[in-house]
Amino acid sequence: SSNEHKLNFKKSKEACLSYIQDALLQKQWKRAAEFLTCYVESLEKDYSREHIGPSEMIWRIGTEILWHHSQSSMKEFNCFMEQMKTLGVKRYLKVCLEHVFHLLCDGQIDEAYQNLSLAESWRFGEQTAIQDKEMKLVQAYRGLLDYYSWSKQKNILLEQGEDGFSDLAVEQEMHGYFRKAAVNLKEIIKIPGVWDIFVKCYVDLLEFYGDHNEARQVLNEYAYNSKFPANPNAHVYLYQFLKRQREPKKSLISALKILHDIVPSHELMIDFNTMLQKSKKRKKRRLGLEVIFAALDYAGWKENAKAWSCLARQVKQIVISEKHLDWIKQEWNSRKDWWPAFHFSRYLAKRNWQEDKSLSYEKALVAGILLGKGCKYFKYVSHQGCKAQLKRFRMLKKFVNRHNLVYLKISG
Amino acid sequence: RDFNERCAQCSEVNWGLTDGGRFYCRSCHNVTERTREVVNTDFITNSRVQTISKGSRKQEKNDGGSEWYICEGFQLVLKKQVEALEALGVCPQMKDEILCNFWRCYLQKSKQAYCKRPAPETVKTSSVCESSTDMDSDPERPSLLHLLSLSESEGDLQTDCSFASSVSKVSESTSVYSGSVDGSLYLMKNQKEKLRMTMPMTLSFCYMALLWVREPITLSELLRYVVEGHIPYLNVFQHFPEKMKLCGLDLKIFCVESWPVYEEVFNQMHELATFLDLPRFPDITESCFLHPDMLCMKYLMEANLPDELHIWTCRVVKKIGIGEVDFLTLVPGNKSTRKVKYDVLAVAVIVVVLKLLFLLDDHYEWLLSEYAEERNKNNTEVYIFYSGGPYFEFKKWYEVVKHCLDVKQKKLDEERAKYLWRCEKPLFYSVKNKSKVLKRRQMVVNLQNQFGKLSGSVQCAEKPNPSSFQLSWSEKNTDGSCFHGHSLKGVLQEKRGLLTAMNPDYWLCTVKLCNEKLCGHLAHYKEAEFPQSYHFVLGLFSFLLRVQPSYIHDEVCMIEHKLFNKKLYKKLKYNTVLRS
Numbered sequence: 001s002s003n004e005h006k007l008n009f010k011k012s013k014e015a016c017l018s019y020i021q022d023a024l025l026q027k028q029w030k031r032a033a034e035f036l037t038c039y040v041e042s043l044e045k046d047y048s049r050e051h052i053g054p055s056e057m058i059w060r061i062g063t064e065i066l067w068h069h070s071q072s073s074m075k076e077f078n079c080f081m082e083q084m085k086t087l088g089v090k091r092y093l094k095v096c097l098e099h100v101f102h103l104l105c106d107g108q109i110d111e112a113y114q115n116l117s118l119a120e121s122w123r124f125g126e127q128t129a130i131q132d133k134e135m136k137l138v139q140a141y142r143g144l145l146d147y148y149s150w151s152k153q154k155n156i157l158l159e160q161g162e163d164g165f166s167d168l169a170v171e172q173e174m175h176g177y178f179r180k181a182a183v184n185l186k187e188i189i190k191i192p193g194v195w196d197i198f199v200k201c202y203v204d205l206l207e208f209y210g211d212h213n214e215a216r217q218v219l220n221e222y223a224y225n226s227k228f229p230a231n232p233n234a235h236v237y238l239y240q241f242l243k244r245q246r247e248p249k250k251s252l253i254s255a256l257k258i259l260h261d262i263v264p265s266h267e268l269m270i271d272f273n274t275m276l277q278k279s280k281k282r283k284k285r286r287l288g289l290e291v292i293f294a295a296l297d298y299a300g301w302k303e304n305a306k307a308w309s310c311l312a313r314q315v316k317q318i319v320i321s322e323k324h325l326d327w328i329k330q331e332w333n334s335r336k337d338w339w340p341a342f343h344f345s346r347y348l349a350k351r352n353w354q355e356d357k358s359l360s361y362e363k364a365l366v367a368g369i370l371l372g373k374g375c376k377y378f379k380y381v382s383h384q385g386c387k388a389q390l391k392r393f394r395m396l397k398k399f400v401n402r403h404n405l406v407y408l409k410i411s412g
Numbered sequence: 413r414d415f416n417e418r419c420a421q422c423s424e425v426n427w428g429l430t431d432g433g434r435f436y437c438r439s440c441h442n443v444t445e446r447t448r449e450v451v452n453t454d455f456i457t458n459s460r461v462q463t464i465s466k467g468s469r470k471q472e473k474n475d476g477g478s479e480w481y482i483c484e485g486f487q488l489v490l491k492k493q494v495e496a497l498e499a500l501g502v503c504p505q506m507k508d509e510i511l512c513n514f515w516r517c518y519l520q521k522s523k524q525a526y527c528k529r530p531a532p533e534t535v536k537t538s539s540v541c542e543s544s545t546d547m548d549s550d551p552e553r554p555s556l557l558h559l560l561s562l563s564e565s566e567g568d569l570q571t572d573c574s575f576a577s578s579v580s581k582v583s584e585s586t587s588v589y590s591g592s593v594d595g596s597l598y599l600m601k602n603q604k605e606k607l608r609m610t611m612p613m614t615l616s617f618c619y620m621a622l623l624w625v626r627e628p629i630t631l632s633e634l635l636r637y638v639v640e641g642h643i644p645y646l647n648v649f650q651h652f653p654e655k656m657k658l659c660g661l662d663l664k665i666f667c668v669e670s671w672p673v674y675e676e677v678f679n680q681m682h683e684l685a686t687f688l689d690l691p692r693f694p695d696i697t698e699s700c701f702l703h704p705d706m707l708c709m710k711y712l713m714e715a716n717l718p719d720e721l722h723i724w725t726c727r728v729v730k731k732i733g734i735g736e737v738d739f740l741t742l743v744p745g746n747k748s749t750r751k752v753k754y755d756v757l758a759v760a761v762i763v764v765v766l767k768l769l770f771l772l773d774d775h776y777e778w779l780l781s782e783y784a785e786e787r788n789k790n791n792t793e794v795y796i797f798y799s800g801g802p803y804f805e806f807k808k809w810y811e812v813v814k815h816c817l818d819v820k821q822k823k824l825d826e827e828r829a830k831y832l833w834r835c836e837k838p839l840f841y842s843v844k845n846k847s848k849v850l851k852r853r854q855m856v857v858n859l860q861n862q863f864g865k866l867s868g869s870v871q872c873a874e875k876p877n878p879s880s881f882q883l884s885w886s887e888k889n890t891d892g893s894c895f896h897g898h899s900l901k902g903v904l905q906e907k908r909g910l911l912t913a914m915n916p917d918y919w920l921c922t923v924k925l926c927n928e929k930l931c932g933h934l935a936h937y938k939e940a941e942f943p944q945s946y947h948f949v950l951g952l953f954s955f956l957l958r959v960q961p962s963y964i965h966d967e968v969c970m971i972e973h974k975l976f977n978k979k980l981y982k983k984l985k986y987n988t989v990l991r992s
Contacts, residue, residue, distance in 0.1 A: 007828055008670030015829035030868035037867060038830040040859040044852050058859065069866050080862065083855060 013042050013054075020061055029069040036061055043087075059084045059095060067102065074106055089127055093119060093134035100141060109145065116142040136188055140198055143184025147201040150177035154208070178205055189218065192227040199237060207244070215241060223258070232266060235259040239268065249275055253284065260291055265298035273310045277317075286327055289314055293331045302343065303352070308362035315369050319403050329410045332370060336411060343367075344377035353384050361385070361392060368400035372407035478655045482598045483519060485652065485666060486609050490515060492644045492651055493618050500642060500878055502627050511621040517688045518617075522607065592662050607680075607687045610665070611645065612672045616681035618643075623681075623742065624693055628701030630755035631678060632957040633880060639671055639958075642878045647835035663839050674753075674959045682751050685744035696740035696754075703740065704729045707758035715762065715952060716813055716885045718804050718898045724765045725758075732974040734761075753967065759953040760967035764975065766949055769903050769913045770806060774943040776915060781806040784902035804898035810948065812893045816883060817952060824955075882956060920976065921969045935969040937962035 016039045023032035039061075042054035066072045066080055081099040085092055096119040103112040119138045122128070128135070153174035160167055185202040189195050199222050206215040219241050223234035239255040256272045269291050276288030292311045301307050318324050332339075344367045352360040360381045368378035378400060385393025494507040592598075598608070607613075615638065619631050629637075638645045649658055649666045658666065685693075696702050708725040712718075729735040740752055770777040784803035791802070834856070840849040885894040904911045921942070922935045939947050939961075950961040950968075957964070 006670065006673050007831075009833050010669075012828055012831050012833070015825070019826065019829050030866065033863045033866035034868070035829065037860050037863040038832060040856050040863070041832060041834045043856050043859075044834055044849070062859070062863070065863070065866065071866055076862065083858065087855070 009045065013039060017057065024061070024064060027068070029065050032061070032065050033069065036065060053088075055084075055087045056091065059087065059091070063098065063102070074108070077102065078111075089124055090130075092122065092124070092127070093131045093138060096122075097134060097137055097141070109148070113142065113145045116145065133191075136191065139184045140188035140195075143181045143188070144198065144201060146177045146181035147185065147205065150174055150181055150205070153177060178209070181205060189222065192225070192229070194229060194231055195222075196231070196233050196237075199234075203237065203241060207241075212245060216245075223255075230262055232259055232263045235262070236266075236268065249279070253279075257287075260294070264291070264294040265300060266295075269295040270306055270310060273314075277310070277314050282324075285314075286324075289318075289327050289331055293335070296343070297335070303356065303359060305356060305359040305362060308359060308366065312362040312365045315366055316399075319369060319406055325406065325409055328370075332410050336370075340371060340375070344371065344375060346376040346380060349377045349380040353381055357385075357390075361396065364393075365396055365400070368396070369403060369406055370410060373397075373400050373404050480592050480656045481594055482592050482662070482665060483609065485592065485649070485656065485658075485662070486614060487515065488652060488656075489611070489614050489644070489648050489666075490617055492648055493614060494621070496643045497618065497622070497629075500629075500637070502622070502629070503625060506621050506625050506627070510624050511617065514617060514621060514624075514688065517690075518607075518609075518684070521688060522609075592656075592658075598661075598665060607684060611668045612676055613680050613684065615645070615672050615677045616684050619677060620681050620685060623702075626694055626696065626700050626702065628880075630702070630707070631674060631753070632755045632959065635672055635674060635677065636882075636958055637878055640878065645672070646833065647837070650835050650837040658839070659843075660841050663841065667839060669833060674957075675963070678751070678753060682742075682744070685742065688744070690744045693742040693744075695737050697737055698735065700740075702754040704735055704754070704758050704761055707754060708761055710880075711755075711759050711762055711953070711956065713885075713896065714881050714883050714956060716809065716883065716893075716895050717762070717766075718801075718900055719896050720898075720900045721762070721765055721769075724769065725761050728761050728765055728768075728971070728975065732971060734971075734974075750970075755957055756959065756964055756967045757971075759957060760964055760971050763946075763949055763953065763964065763968050764971050767918060767946070769900065769915060770945075771915045771917055771919070772943055772945040772949065773917075773919060774945055776917075777806045777945055780903050780914070781808075787902060800901075801897040801899045803902040804895060804900055805902075808892070809895050810945075812895075813952060814948070817955060820882070821955060918976070920972050921965060925969055925973055933962070934966040935962075937965040 016035050020032050020035045020039065023029075023035065036058070039054070040058055043058065045054070062080055062084070063077075066077045078099075081095065081102075085095050085099075088095075096115060100112045100115050100119075103109075103115065116138055120135070120142060153170055156170050157167070157174060160170070182202065182205055185198050185205070188198050189202060199218065203215045203218060206212070206218070219234070219238040222228060222231075223238045228234070235255055235258050239252060239259070242252055242255055253272070253275055256268060256275075259266055259268060260272060273288045273292040273295075276284045276291060279285055279288070292307065292314065295301050295307055296311060315328060318328060343363065349360070349364075352363060364378050364381040364385075367375050368382070371378065373379070373382075382393055382397045382400070386397060490511060491507075494502075494511050498504055498507060615634065619634055622629050622634065634643070637643045644651065646668060649662075652658060698705060700706065705722075705726050708729070709722055712721055712725070726735075733739060734752075734757065739749075740754075742752070743749065766772060770780060784805045785807070787803045788805065834853075836853075838846075838849045838853050840846045885896065887894045887897055903914050905914045906912075925934045926936070928934055937950075947961070950964055953964055954961040
């Protein structure tokens with residue numbers, strides 16, 4: 001409500017903005033446009049004291065409206081963006097970049113490329129130096145589009161190769177794109193930041209042309225340089241590269257170690273655990289157990305049969321060897337209070353049995369060892385399994401019965 | 413300087429000359445191939461350009477303008493306003509006789525015209541203006557920044573400063589940087605000596621004239637008409653003739669960026685009346701529209717309250733003497749009498765009457781309402797018809813009026829957010845500024861077109877017809893939403909042959925009034941400290957009058973203290989605590 005009868009330009013426009021904001025949040029594009037129409041005259045007033053001026057507001061709001069409004073076209077959108085570019089010199093490159101993103105979303109790759117080239121050639125006194133970062137981004141994205149073109153040429157070449165042809169022109173073009181792309185991509189990844197897509201593309205290029213050393217260096221930098229923000233993907237890319245290069249397990253393991261620290265629930269933890277389990281080194285096997293337990297702490301893994309089979313395998317192996325039961329004890333210590341309800345409830349026993357027998361098998365094994373043969377989960381599943389006359393469940397029952405006292409030692 | 417093409421790179425028109433005689437764009441340093449064929453010796457490439465001073469009295473200017481004074485501008489504004497009032501139905505004498513005379517009187521008193529010698533300062537201005545760019549040498553000459561800071565306008569000061577700083581680098585004697593002759597002088601004037609003319613004051617003039625003629629337009633109505641666009645105010649300068657060029661400091665004077673506030677216009681009107689040494693205004697008698705009895709009737713109708721309440725408002729008015737001619741008529745210069753705000757006074761009386769009859773303590777009024785509801789249920793329609801209408805139920809009234817008010821308020825809030833403040837006529841501080849301003853204007857128009865098309869709903873540019881009533885209720889409505897004909901018998905009782913309120917209690921808004929001269933108010937209203945019903949009623953009239961609830965609250969306090977004067981005095985004497 002408006003108790004404030006004193007109304008001036010500034011307050012009026014503030015109120016206008018809040019109506020626009022409400023409309024945007026509720027996706028009422030027509031209404032937002034209605035109020036924006038009234039807001040635009042703010043441009044005629046200088047707001048140099050404000051943090052965000054009207055020109056920026058209008059750019060951002062207008063973009064949203066034109067992007068979503070049913071009656072708006074790309075033509076109108078482009079026209080608007082061009083106007084916005086002239087509005088604020090200090091934002092010129094930012095506006096260009098956002099425009100390019102929208103064009104890409106709309107599938108207009110060529111248009112986007114043209115805009116990027118245009119932006120790259122922009123010069124404006126000292127602003128050029130001030131907007132250096134944005135310029136690098138412009139160049140990087142152009143590099144990305146060059147990579148995309150390179151990729152297309154590469155595919156053409158590969159197809160032709162299959163047919164037995166080989167078009168020199170295509171090849172030349174392809175190399176040309178490579179050069180252009182490589183130059184720009186290399187530049188941007190020097191700057192600390194999150195450049196996943198650029199890194200991936202650059203490494204792809206390097207691998208294709210056989211420059212594995214450079215690729216390795218790039219990936220190592222990206223993953224291990226402390227100036228760069230912690231990024232799980234960096235480690236994933238490195239790991240995948242090393243795997244492609246058929247590096248020994250040792251380096252693969254070291255690549256995944258930090259990933260485990262950052263994202264214990266990452267999907268590669270299964271691979272990690274598998275490698276670690278098979279290791280001859282005790283420390284590695286110990287780590288493997290830690291890794292798989294940690295992964296299963298997360299709800300997303302609850303019904304992952306593969307993960308449970310990893311854990312089951314390792315637990316089984318430890319129990320049979322009768323060595324390192326203390327490992328399980330250590331891992332179980334912090335989990336014994338909540339894992340039973342989290343994983344091994346009777347409800348879950350029923351559901352798992354209904355939906356995925358393998359899953360229930362693996363889980364039952366783990367439950368039986370950790371909680372003893374009297375636990376709800378094991379009892380239900382093994383009973384069902386034996387009733388269904390499935391051999392492995394009978395074996396499971398025997399195994400757990402045999403090692404029934406383990407759970408006492410573990411829970412100690 | 414003749415090169416007016418837009419820069420290929422940044423579209424600006426801001427050219428300088430390199431040493432080689434080529435044009436370069438000052439905004440983006442884009443050098444062109446164009447050279448000046450004829451070297452103009454006037455043009456110097458350093459930052460201080462010397463041009464002819466605007467202060468000297470020349471009839472012709474380069475841009476086709478001629479000399480004009482600020483008061484000429486205001487005269488035009490007043491003319492437009494009074495013409496609009498005429499169109500609204502105000503008597504034609506107001507323009508030619510009343511307002512005209514007031515204005516002449518003002519000009520005379522403030523020594524701007526109609527006197528033997530023009531104000532000495534104007535002479536001073538012209539002599540000072542022939543000078544060079546060296547501003548620091550003359551300490552008496554104010555800088556542009558200083559002048560801008562003196563202005564009362566609510567414009568963004570930073571804007572002006574940033575414009576000013578860009579202007580001062582290039583221009584000449586900036587103390588006279590205005591389209592008018594005396595723009596800077598005007599802002600410099602010492603306010604205390606002479607009442608300086610401002611845009612809000614034009615409305616004070618109008619109101620004063622209306623009061624003199626005793627037109628049935630209250631100040632709140634006048635201001636509402638201004639906001640609704642029926643009376644020129646916001647961009648009235650666009651009606652100035654072509655030859656009156658507006659720029660620089662003129663903008664500070666004529667461009668408003670806020671709506672006039674009741675209090676301000678009201679107070680200034682009184683100052684003005686005193687300044688002009690006006691005699692006692694024509695009497696406000698019982699037959700005048702502005703008399704509380706009349707206004708109460710109007711507001712009772714608008715508030716959808718029973719006509720029967722009018723008897724009560726008249727009783728209160730009579731009891732505290734606010735219906736007396738001497739109380740109501742304005743005598744300028746008389747500092748002892750409280751200035752009468754006719755509209756606020758009338759609604760305050762209604763509020764007091766409602767408190768008298770309904771108590772409005774968030775309990776009693778609802779009780780009374782239930783009682784009335786019961787009665788209404790039991791009576792047949794025929795009975796109701798013959799006995800003068802159904803019992804007035806506070807609850808029903810509240811629901812109906814609240815709903816309507818909410819809708820209207822919401823609409824008003826949206827309208828406020830959608831006000832368009834600018835007009836087609838561009839405003840620029842200096843000629844250097846002009847191209848930038850025009851470019852911006854063009855962009856604004858483009859964007860308005862683009863997004864206007866996407867707005868979906870029809871952009872209605874028509875102003876609503878001016879109407880004295882913002883809320884109207886018709887007894888023809890069968891849904892029972894009109895309460896005019898309802899009866900107060902549910903809240904009244906007969907005592908010794910007189911009808912009195914059933915409600916025995918009353919709570920004062922404040923036990924002690926503040927000293928208005930010290931803190932500006934009689935009381936300090938905080939919503940949380942008062943009953944919701946009271947707040948609602950204040951809110952209703954606050955909406956109708958477009959003033960703050962506290963403004964009405966002050967008036968209510970004043971009336972209550974007059975009404976319960978004796979009781980208060982007695983009770984305070986015996987040190988009893990009143991319900992408050």
